[in-house]
Amino acid sequence: MLRRLIFAVVLVVSLLGPPLLSTEAGGSGNAGIWLETWDSEVVDYCADTRYYVTPLNEPFVFSVMPGGIVFQVEYLFSTGPAVILGRAANGSLIYSQVIPDWIQLIEAVPSGTNAYRVTSTFWRTDGSCVISNQAWWTYGTSADICSVWAFRDGNRRNGPGTQNTVVGNLSRTQWMQAIGQGLAPDGVLWYWLIDGSWVSSRIALGVGNCNF
The missing domain is CATH 2.30.30.40 (SH3 Domains)
Structure with missing residues (x-):
């Protein structure tokens, strides 16, 4: 059985919060339109079944929710729910979900004011394998234009x-x-x-x- 695990997801919603993301606890970045660029396609095998991740390089709206500790990634090209990330004490943004047979964790580590280094990892719940890929989030342009x-x-x-x-x-x-x-x-x-x-x-x- 061939299974595709797609990282990128979408929801059309309005921007919330101030135009500049909070820099407290190490978080940084400009609210607006960003670009997600994955390093490569990842292929792995679990119990003789081929699983792979097909990354979609695409823009998204990056915004901060009221309070400055919850962030939203709203993809603009693919389909699915929005990604809501919480900020860890070290300034990284964290997202996790449980889907059938898999647990996913996304960690976005700040790299200056206009970039994040992103690692997305899937663990199979039976412990048979781990699939991981990395991407860059880079600021593109203002959402006001x-x-x-x-x-x-x-x-x-x-x-x-x-x-x-x-x-x-x-x-x-x-x-x-x-x-x-x-x-x-x-x-x-x-x-x-x-x-x-x-x-x-x-x-x-x-x-x-x-x-x-």
């Missing part, structure tokens, strides 16, 4: 629609600020970028305040 994040390589054009001239490209995981949006003749949403070019929602995700 509209930004686009490219989930695949694609072209920027001088107007909304593929009938317009290519004026540049947008590489996978690249950020750019958007200042407007419009529909192409085929009904596809395009984002108007700060440099005057346009990019399709088929290659880029609008994040932050995109209520134009």
